[in-house]
Amino acid sequence: MYAWIWRKLPFGTPGKLIGSALLAGLTVVLLWYVVFPWAEPLLPFDDVQVTEDGGGTEPADGGPADGGTDGDGGDPDGGGADDYELPYDTETNNPVPDENGD
Template sequence: MYAWIWRKLPFGLGGKLGGSLVLLGILGALLWYVIFPWAEPLLPFDDVQVGDPDSGYTQLDETFPDPSGSPSGEPGDGHDIPYDTGETPKPSASR
C-alpha cells in the first residue's frame, strides 16, 4: 500500500517527500479533530474510581478534618497551610 502511494505521488523525489508530509499532516488532523473526539467517550480513561467497586467501599465515604484549622461550621478554602511558613528574607543588593 505504501509503495503504491509512493509511486502515485508526482514531481520526483522532492515532490514525493513533500506530498508524503502533506498526506501525513492531513491524516494527523483527521485523527486529532475527528476520530479521537468521536472515540473519547467510548474509552475508559476518565472512568476513575477510588476503592473496590465490588465491596461497596470507597475512600470517598470517609470524612477527614478540615486542614485549614478553622473551627467547625466555618469551612476553609482547602488551600490553607496547616503550619507556619515563616518570613521570606529580602534579597540583598547585588554588586
C-alpha cells in the same frame, strides 16, 4: 508500505516531499477530527471517583470524610501549616540578597 507510497507519489523528489507532507497532514486531521472524537466516549478518561460532598465512608483516623479541614487553618490532620517537616533545606536554594540586590 512507506516505500510503496514514496514510489507512487508523482513529480520527482520535490513533489514526493510535498505529497508526503500533505499525506501526513491529512492523516493528523483525520485522526483529530474523526477518529479521536469517535473514540472519546469509549475511553475511561472522565470516569473519576471524586465527589464534592464527600459522600463516602469515614476514614480510619476519624477525620472528615471529604479530606477537608477541621476548621484549623487548612490542615486536614489537625495541625497548622507549619507542622510539616520538609525533607530538604529551604534556605540553601533561596539565599537572602545583600544590600546591592545580588
